[in-house]
Amino acid sequence: MRTVVTVATLASALALTLGALPAHAQSTLDAVKSKGFVQCGVNTGLAGFSQPDSKGEWKGLDVDVCRAVAAAVFGDATKVRYTPLTAQQRFTALQSGEIDILSRNTTWTLSRDTSLGLNFAGVDYYDGQGFMVPKKLNVKSAKQLNGATICVQPGTTTELNLADYFRANNMKFKPVVIEKLEEVTNAFFSGRCDVYTTDVSGLVSTRGTRAPNPADYVILPEVISKEPLGPVVRHGDDQWFDIVKWSLFAMIDAEEMGLRSDNIDQHMGSKNPGIQRFVGESGDLGKMLGLDPKWSYNIVKQVGNYGESFDRNLKPLGFERGLNALWTKGGLMYAPPMR
Amino acid sequence: MSALSAPVSWARENLFSNWKNTLATLAIAYLLWKLALPFLDWALVHAVWWSPDAKACRAAKGTGACWALVADKHRFMLFGTYPYDAQWRPALASLIFVALYVVSAIRACWRRWLALVWLGGLVAIGVLMWGGVFGLRYVENERWGGLALTLLLATFGIAFAFPLSILLALARRSTMPVIRWLAIGYIELIRGVPLISLLFMASVMLPLFLPEGVTIDKLLRAQIAMILFAAAYLAEVVRGGLQAIPRGQYEAAQALGLPFWKMMGLIILPQALRISIPPLVNTFIGFFKDTSLVLIIGLFDLLTTVKVSLTEPKWSGFGIEAYLFASAVYFIFCFAMSRYSQALEKSLGAAQSRTTAGKGAA
Numbered sequence: 203m204r205t206v207v208t209v210a211t212l213a214s215a216l217a218l219t220l221g222a223l224p225a226h227a228q229s230t231l232d233a234v235k236s237k238g239f240v241q242c243g244v245n246t247g248l249a250g251f252s253q254p255d256s257k258g259e260w261k262g263l264d265v266d267v268c269r270a271v272a273a274a275v276f277g278d279a280t281k282v283r284y285t286p287l288t289a290q291q292r293f294t295a296l297q298s299g300e301i302d303i304l305s306r307n308t309t310w311t312l313s314r315d316t317s318l319g320l321n322f323a324g325v326d327y328y329d330g331q332g333f334m335v336p337k338k339l340n341v342k343s344a345k346q347l348n349g350a351t352i353c354v355q356p357g358t359t360t361e362l363n364l365a366d367y368f369r370a371n372n373m374k375f376k377p378v379v380i381e382k383l384e385e386v387t388n389a390f391f392s393g394r395c396d397v398y399t400t401d402v403s404g405l406v407s408t409r410g411t412r413a414p415n416p417a418d419y420v421i422l423p424e425v426i427s428k429e430p431l432g433p434v435v436r437h438g439d440d441q442w443f444d445i446v447k448w449s450l451f452a453m454i455d456a457e458e459m460g461l462r463s464d465n466i467d468q469h470m471g472s473k474n475p476g477i478q479r480f481v482g483e484s485g486d487l488g489k490m491l492g493l494d495p496k497w498s499y500n501i502v503k504q505v506g507n508y509g510e511s512f513d514r515n516l517k518p519l520g521f522e523r524g525l526n527a528l529w530t531k532g533g534l535m536y537a538p539p540m541r
Numbered sequence: 542m543s544a545l546s547a548p549v550s551w552a553r554e555n556l557f558s559n560w561k562n563t564l565a566t567l568a569i570a571y572l573l574w575k576l577a578l579p580f581l582d583w584a585l586v587h588a589v590w591w592s593p594d595a596k597a598c599r600a601a602k603g604t605g606a607c608w609a610l611v612a613d614k615h616r617f618m619l620f621g622t623y624p625y626d627a628q629w630r631p632a633l634a635s636l637i638f639v640a641l642y643v644v645s646a647i648r649a650c651w652r653r654w655l656a657l658v659w660l661g662g663l664v665a666i667g668v669l670m671w672g673g674v675f676g677l678r679y680v681e682n683e684r685w686g687g688l689a690l691t692l693l694l695a696t697f698g699i700a701f702a703f704p705l706s707i708l709l710a711l712a713r714r715s716t717m718p719v720i721r722w723l724a725i726g727y728i729e730l731i732r733g734v735p736l737i738s739l740l741f742m743a744s745v746m747l748p749l750f751l752p753e754g755v756t757i758d759k760l761l762r763a764q765i766a767m768i769l770f771a772a773a774y775l776a777e778v779v780r781g782g783l784q785a786i787p788r789g790q791y792e793a794a795q796a797l798g799l800p801f802w803k804m805m806g807l808i809i810l811p812q813a814l815r816i817s818i819p820p821l822v823n824t825f826i827g828f829f830k831d832t833s834l835v836l837i838i839g840l841f842d843l844l845t846t847v848k849v850s851l852t853e854p855k856w857s858g859f860g861i862e863a864y865l866f867a868s869a870v871y872f873i874f875c876f877a878m879s880r881y882s883q884a885l886e887k888s889l890g891a892a893q894s895r896t897t898a899g900k901g902a903a
Binding site: 246247248249253254255256257258259260283284285286287288290291294295297298299300384407410411412519 | 613614616617620621622623624625628681683684686741744745746748749751756759837838839840841845848849851852853854855857858860
C-alpha cells in the first residue's frame with residue numbers, strides 16, 4: 203500500500219501548504235457563505251437533468267435545484283460551482299466535503315439514507331423502470347413478455363429489477379447485456395432484442411432522439427421499480443438539510459400557488475396570506491431557516507417554480523408530467539405547507 | 542528520361558516488377574477503391590456541414606457525415622465548461638503550450654534560458670487559465686476543460702514525471718540497498734496496477750483518508766496520480782538506457798575524479814538519454830493518450846467533452862463523427878511527437894551511427 207501512503211502524504215502535505223483547510227466545526231451554511239458559492243455535484247452529462255450546453259453552461263432539472271439553493275442562500279442563482287461526478291465518485295465527494303449538495307439523479311433508498319451517512323432532501327423527479335417494445339409486436343402489457351429477448355445495461359439496479367420482476371411473475375427472458383448506452387440502443391433499434399428496459403425517463407428520451415421513427419415504439423404501462431431521484435446532503439448538519447429541502451419544496455409550493463418567475467412581482471402586494479408569507483412580506487420563514495426573508499421569492503424569480511423548470515428542461519425531450527404532476531393534478535409532487 | 546515517364550517507370554519498378562507484386566498492387570488498389578471511396582463519399586461529398594437543429598443530419602444519416610455536430614459543439618469540445626465569453630484564454634493557453642513544444646524542439650534553443658522560457662510560459666498559462674489578476678475574471682479549475690486540460694495534464698505529467706523517473710532509475714541501480722529496494726518497490730507497485738485504478742484511488746479513496754474538512758482539488762489529485770504513474774514507466778526506460786552504457790564510461794569518469802552527480806550529469810545521462818529516445822517518446826505518446834482516462838473520474842478533458850456533446854439529444858447518434866474529430870486532434874499531437882523523435886534521433890545519432898540497415902533488407 204505504498205502508493206496509497208505516498209499519495210496520501212504527498213497530497214495532504216500539499217493541501218496543508220496550500221491552506222485549503224476549512225474549519226470543520228463550522229456549519230455548512232457558514233462555510234458556504236464564506237466561500238461565496240454552493241458547490242454542487244452533478245451528472246457529467248444527462249439530458250434534461252444536468253448537462254452543459256454548447257456554451258458550457260450547466261442546464262437541467264437537477265442543476266435547477268442547485269441554482270434554487272444558491273438563490274435562497276445568496277439571492278443570486280448564479281453563485282453555484284458544479285463538480286461533474288461519475289456514479290462511483292458521487293457519494294465519496296459528498297462524504298468528504300468536496301461538495302455541499304449532490305444533485306445527480308440519485309435514487310433514494312434505505313441503505314443510502316442510513317449506512318452511507320446521507321440525507322435525501324426530497325424528490326425532484328419520480329422515475330421508475332419500464333419497458334419499450336416495437337409497436338409491430340402488438341404487446342400491450344409487460345405480462346406478455348414471457349420468453350422475450352431483452353436489451354439491458356449491466357451494473358445498475360436495472361438488471362436486478364428485471365430479473366426480480368420476471369421471477370416474481372414466473373416468466374423467462376433472454377438478456378442481451380451491453381454496457382454502452384450508444385450500443386445498447388443501437389442493438390434495440392436494429393432489432394437484436396424485442397424489448398429495451400431502463401428508467402422510463404431514459405426510454406422517453408431514447409425514443410424521442412434515437413428511434414428511426416418514434417411512433418413505431420411504445421412504452422408499456424407497467425413500471426416495475428420505484429426510483430425517486432432527489433438532492434442529497436451529508437448527515438450531521440440539520441440546518442443545511444432544511445435549507446436544501448425547503449428550497450425544493452418552495453419550487454413545488456410556488457407551482458401550486460400559481461407563482462411563476464414572470465408573475466411573482468405582480469403578487470408582491472397580494473392580500474393572500476399564503477402568498478404574503480411566500481414572498482417574505484409577512485411572517486419570518488426566512489429567519490427560521492437562517493436565510494433572507496426573500497429567499498423563496500428569489501428562487502421563483504431567478505429559477506422559476508417546479509413546473510417551469512420541468513417545462514424548460516424535460517418537456518422538449520418528450521417527457522410528460524405523469525407521476526411528477528402536482529398532487530392536485532393526479533401526480534405525486536406534494537410539498538408541506540410553508541408556514 | 543523525360544519528366545512524364547518518371548512516375549511510370551517508378552511504378553513499373555516498384556509496383557509491377559513481377560507477377561506477385563502486380564497481383565498485390567491490384568488487390569490493394571481494389572480494396573482502396575472499395576473502402577476509401579465510400580468513406581470519402583460519406584465524409585466529404587454527402588456530408589452535412591451546417592445544421593444548427595440537426596434536422597439535415599438526421600435526414601442524411603447513413604449516407605453522409607454530420608460535421609454540423611462539430612461545427613455546433615467545437616467550442617465546448619475544445620474548451621469544456623470554461624466561461625464562453627472568456628474562451629480566448631484557454632485558446633491562447635493552448636497556443637502557448639504548442640509554442641513551448643516547438644521552441645523546445647529546436648536544438649539551437651537548448652540553452653539555460655529555455656528553462657526560463659518554460660517558467661514564463663507556464664506562469665502565463667496559469668494567469669490565463671485562473672485569471673483573477675490584470676482584470677481577468679477568476680475561473681476556478683473545475684471549469685477548465687477540453688484540449689487545454691488535456692495539454693495541461695500531459696505537459697505537467699511529463700514535466701514532473703521525467704525528472705522523478707531519472708532519480709528512480711538511478712536509485713534502482715544504486716548500491717545502497719534501502720534506496721534500491723524503495724525504488725524497486727515503488728516502480729513494481731505502480732507498474733503492477735492499471736492507471737485507471739490509480740485514478741480511482743486518487744479520486745474516490747484518497748478523500749476518505751484525509752481529515753474531515755480537508756479536500757484536495759480533484760484536478761490536482763488526478764495530476765499527482767498521473768505523475769506517479771508516468772514516473773514508474775519512464776524510470777524503467779531510463780534504466781534501460783543506463784544499462785547500455787559500457788562500464789568503461791563509469792570507470793573513466795571516476796578516474797577523472799568526478800563526483801557522482803557530475804559523472805551522471807556530464808557523462809552517463811547524456812548518453813543514456815540519447816539511447817532512450819525512441820522508448821521515451823513511445824512512453825510520452827502513450828501517456829498523452831492515457832490522459833483521456835480521466836474520463837472515468839469526471840474531469841472534462843478532450844475525450845470527455847466530446848462524449849458529453851453526444852448526450853445532448855439532438856446530437857445523440859452521431860458518435861462516429863464526434864470520435865473522428867477527437868481522434869484527429871489526438872493524432873495531430875501524437876504524429877508530431879513521433880516525427881520529431883525520428884528527426885531528433887537522426888541528428889543526435891549522426892555522430893555515432895552504426896551501420897545502417899541495407900535498403901534491400903525486407
